[in-house]
Amino acid sequence: RVNGQRLWDSLMEMGEIGGTEKGGCNRLAATDLDKQARDLFCDWCKATGCDIAIDKFGNIFAKRPGLNNDLPAVATGSHLDTQPTGGKFDGVFGVLSGVEVLRTLHENNITTPTPIEVSVWTNEEGSRFQPAMQGSGVYVGRFDLQKELDKTDVNGLRLGDELARIGYLGEEELGSRNIGAFFEAHIEQGPILEDEEKAIGVVRLGQGIRWYNVEVQGRESHSGTTPMHLRKDAMVAAGKIVTEIEALANRYENGLGTVGFMQVYPNSRNTIPGNIKFSADLRNPNPEVLATMHEEFVAFCEGVAKDRDLDISVDNFWYFAPVEFNASDDVKAATEKLGYSHMDIYAGAGHDACYMADLVPSGMIFTPCENGISHNEIEYSSPEQCEAGANVLLHTMLTASHR
Amino acid sequence: RVNGQRLWDSLMEMGEIGGTEKGGCNRLAATDLDKQARDLFCDWCKATGCDIAIDKFGNIFAKRPGLNNDLPAVATGSHLDTQPTGGKFDGVFGVLSGVEVLRTLHENNITTPTPIEVSVWTNEEGSRFQPAMQGSGVYVGRFDLQKELDKTDVNGLRLGDELARIGYLGEEELGSRNIGAFFEAHIEQGPILEDEEKAIGVVRLGQGIRWYNVEVQGRESHSGTTPMHLRKDAMVAAGKIVTEIEALANRYENGLGTVGFMQVYPNSRNTIPGNIKFSADLRNPNPEVLATMHEEFVAFCEGVAKDRDLDISVDNFWYFAPVEFNASDDVKAATEKLGYSHMDIYAGAGHDACYMADLVPSGMIFTPCENGISHNEIEYSSPEQCEAGANVLLHTMLTASHR
Ligand SMILES: NC(=O)NCCC(=O)O
Ligand SMILES: NC(=O)NCCC(=O)O
Numbered sequence: 001r002v003n004g005q006r007l008w009d010s011l012m013e014m015g016e017i018g019g020t021e022k023g024g025c026n027r028l029a030a031t032d033l034d035k036q037a038r039d040l041f042c043d044w045c046k047a048t049g050c051d052i053a054i055d056k057f058g059n060i061f062a063k064r065p066g067l068n069n070d071l072p073a074v075a076t077g078s079h080l081d082t083q084p085t086g087g088k089f090d091g092v093f094g095v096l097s098g099v100e101v102l103r104t105l106h107e108n109n110i111t112t113p114t115p116i117e118v119s120v121w122t123n124e125e126g127s128r129f130q131p132a133m134q135g136s137g138v139y140v141g142r143f144d145l146q147k148e149l150d151k152t153d154v155n156g157l158r159l160g161d162e163l164a165r166i167g168y169l170g171e172e173e174l175g176s177r178n179i180g181a182f183f184e185a186h187i188e189q190g191p192i193l194e195d196e197e198k199a200i201g202v203v204r205l206g207q208g209i210r211w212y213n214v215e216v217q218g219r220e221s222h223s224g225t226t227p228m229h230l231r232k233d234a235m236v237a238a239g240k241i242v243t244e245i246e247a248l249a250n251r252y253e254n255g256l257g258t259v260g261f262m263q264v265y266p267n268s269r270n271t272i273p274g275n276i277k278f279s280a281d282l283r284n285p286n287p288e289v290l291a292t293m294h295e296e297f298v299a300f301c302e303g304v305a306k307d308r309d310l311d312i313s314v315d316n317f318w319y320f321a322p323v324e325f326n327a328s329d330d331v332k333a334a335t336e337k338l339g340y341s342h343m344d345i346y347a348g349a350g351h352d353a354c355y356m357a358d359l360v361p362s363g364m365i366f367t368p369c370e371n372g373i374s375h376n377e378i379e380y381s382s383p384e385q386c387e388a389g390a391n392v393l394l395h396t397m398l399t400a401s402h403r
Numbered sequence: 404r405v406n407g408q409r410l411w412d413s414l415m416e417m418g419e420i421g422g423t424e425k426g427g428c429n430r431l432a433a434t435d436l437d438k439q440a441r442d443l444f445c446d447w448c449k450a451t452g453c454d455i456a457i458d459k460f461g462n463i464f465a466k467r468p469g470l471n472n473d474l475p476a477v478a479t480g481s482h483l484d485t486q487p488t489g490g491k492f493d494g495v496f497g498v499l500s501g502v503e504v505l506r507t508l509h510e511n512n513i514t515t516p517t518p519i520e521v522s523v524w525t526n527e528e529g530s531r532f533q534p535a536m537q538g539s540g541v542y543v544g545r546f547d548l549q550k551e552l553d554k555t556d557v558n559g560l561r562l563g564d565e566l567a568r569i570g571y572l573g574e575e576e577l578g579s580r581n582i583g584a585f586f587e588a589h590i591e592q593g594p595i596l597e598d599e600e601k602a603i604g605v606v607r608l609g610q611g612i613r614w615y616n617v618e619v620q621g622r623e624s625h626s627g628t629t630p631m632h633l634r635k636d637a638m639v640a641a642g643k644i645v646t647e648i649e650a651l652a653n654r655y656e657n658g659l660g661t662v663g664f665m666q667v668y669p670n671s672r673n674t675i676p677g678n679i680k681f682s683a684d685l686r687n688p689n690p691e692v693l694a695t696m697h698e699e700f701v702a703f704c705e706g707v708a709k710d711r712d713l714d715i716s717v718d719n720f721w722y723f724a725p726v727e728f729n730a731s732d733d734v735k736a737a738t739e740k741l742g743y744s745h746m747d748i749y750a751g752a753g754h755d756a757c758y759m760a761d762l763v764p765s766g767m768i769f770t771p772c773e774n775g776i777s778h779n780e781i782e783y784s785s786p787e788q789c790e791a792g793a794n795v796l797l798h799t800m801l802t803a804s805h806r
Contacts, residue, residue: 085623125673189628220780221775221777221778222593224686224752225593227593228649228652230775233661235661236649236662238642243646246631258636259638259639260667261672266488267487268778269661269663270529270535271487271778281626283627348629372624373624375625375674375675376623376674
């Protein structure tokens with residue numbers, strides 16, 4: 001069994017890096033704070049006898065040798081970057097559960113049949129740079145390395161430069177780790193486990209995601225002198241689309257739709273906005289439904305552009321197809337062995353394990369979080385809930401290593 | 404008669420300070436560029452024999468002595484600050500028409516019965532700091548000097564500090580100029596004079612304006628895991644209000660409604676926005692209609708807050724009541740004397756003359772602008788249109804000085 005108190009203490013210590021007044025965490029990818037978090041992770045792993053490797057996209061791999069180091073490692077991992085108003089658990093819980101597995105093995109002098117590996121993936125959140133799960137996506141070959149290194153944040157800073165600046169642009173080739181299976185522990189980020197009073201969610205599916213960059217090009221003019229019928233108001237066009245996204249999501253079972261990001265130009269209160277850039281995020285566990293949502297969304301935007309005689313471009317730059325986790329039975333078996341209550345569940349968020357499932361048998365372990373709130377500074381999981389998840393991770397990995 | 408070519412050359416020279424690629428101007432109030440524009444204005448006025456005074460809010464007064472310097476001056480003026488995507492004419496045309504009046508008197512060795520004064524008012528645009536017509540509003544006592552000096556821009560910079568930094572926080576008391584009448588030349592900023600093929604608009608009224616700061620407080624949460632019915636999405640609430648403002652304005656004759664400014668927090672595409680701040684700008688020439696629009700707007704926001712179980716605060720921090728110009732007959736007489744085509748018109752935008760009308764008989768001279776477009780880099784008036792306006796200003800001021 002893992003040491004729940006130690007896991008909790010590490011979560012709290014890591015949470016201080018970028019810690020906010022409201023008890024959350026603001027630690028965007030490839031910032032100085034991300035560097036501090038990565039350094040701490042590396043120190044902790046080295047103390048359990050791990051070797052550290054860093055790949056050309058800044059993904060970190062801490063490997064603890066096993067009996068036969070030619071065998072593929074059993075791996076776990078998640079991310080240390082957070083949302084701007086993020087919590088202490090999203091991603092970090094998965095990484096530190098991995099560290100807790102390493103420490104448990106280390107203090108019990110256990111040498112596993114295969115190596116055990118814990119990874120930290122670059123920019124899982126997709127907040128500072130897009131898309132999300134970028135590090136694991138590049139690792140498995142879904143995205144082009146150079147193209148992703150060239151991505152810039154809202155201030156025009158390049159991800160590759162930022163990784164080099166914080167000392168985490170490594171030499172290891174992408175996709176080159178010798179890994180046999182991948183498991184990721186994560187807080188659920190939704191309300192279901194808590195509602196159903198289950199300790200563990202056995203994740204069967206990651207739902208489909210479509211991300212868009214929408215740009216409305218209207219015409220700047222004076223708010224006090226431009227008659228309503230002569231306007232090309234980018235703000236009202238954007239407002240129509242924002243409200244439609246909610247209506248669209250509500251029309252479909254399990255549909256979700258969100259506009260989280262918006263930039264208004266020139267953003268002056270007596271100038272009718274001439275240009276607005278915003279994001280759209282559509283999700284559904286059913287790929288056909290998501291495709292229909294996509295079509296309706298694009299058609300709606302086209303309609304607004306036509307009705308209002310302005311230009312709207314809709315760039316669906318990321319489609320993440322729903323993924324099935326083919327190693328979830330291993331998670332379920334470990335959960336039952338340990339006697340935790342559990343249920344099958346699907347992941348609403350994207351996770352690094354979703355991309356790792358391209359390469360190796362993968363599974364995910366969900367733990368409840370308070371009121372289902374995540375991407376919020378008040379995000380919370382109890383020490384007991386975290387401990388249960390880490391125990392399931394430990395035993396899932398041990399079983400896989402002995403197989 | 405004024406020298407139209409000289410006026411045009413000065414407009415083009417001034418337009419280079421903050422000039423944009425698209426031929427417009429980005430010269431926000433109390434910036435380094437504003438300082439350069441003010442310095443150039445002072446140099447030009449000194450060359451015509453003016454004394455320069457600067458008051459405690461950074462308003463500049465250039466006074467050309469007359470026969471009797473105890474008599475109140477006949478004054479003109481406007482502003483040199485622009486929108487972020489502004490043009491070369493809005494405000495600047497009025498200031499430089501004043502300079503052209505000074506130059507015309509100077510080169511013809513005319514000594515007017517009363518002094519002639521040209522003013523530059525601080526932050527007329529209301530873009531960087533709010534409200535608009537801030538310098539003239541403080542001058543006439545509508546706003547409190549200290550409170551306005553303490554206003555901050557989106558980056559938290561204080562207006563008083565910025566004025567001091569650029570060397571334009573003067574010693575002169577507010578409201579202390581000896582002025583007998585005030586006339587302002589300005590481009591119309593709307594389409595009416597062009598449509599009606601008139602050279603001059605005799606401005607009878609400035610319409611009513613209400614400015615609001617609206618803040619929606621929802622709750623941040625995950626875009627992929629938060630079911631639609633559990634959201635407190637500040638973005639959708641803001642979108643509902645944005646689209647209603649258009650509908651509201653369309654319900655009333657001459658109604659205008661605009662959201663020009665919006666700030667989204669935390670502005671991350673997979674976090675449902677928890678907080679959105681935005682502006683609203685409602686206008687109507689009829690104060691009763693504007694009052695009704697105000698009530699409907701506030702009620703709508705309250706309804707959205709109630710329906711969606713989130714907090715919305717609506718701060719109507721500026722009400723500018725419609726103002727009648729009681730010296731417009733002087734403008735009309737000068738226009739007719741010069742033989743320009745003209746019509747009565749009302750001002751859609753606020754202007755410094757609207758506040759000066761509190762203190763002294765005031766009038767405004769409008770000139771056409773291309774397609775009625777203003778607060779846009781492509782804003783344009785022809786040399787002939789500008790010349791006509793400056794001629795009317797010259798003769799209006801001469802008549803008033805001889806009275
Ligand atoms: N786990 C998590 O919050 N991932 C961010 C990617 C997403 O938007 O789903
Ligand atoms: N003239 C002008 O554009 N003034 C700005 C104030 C307003 O919004 O009307």
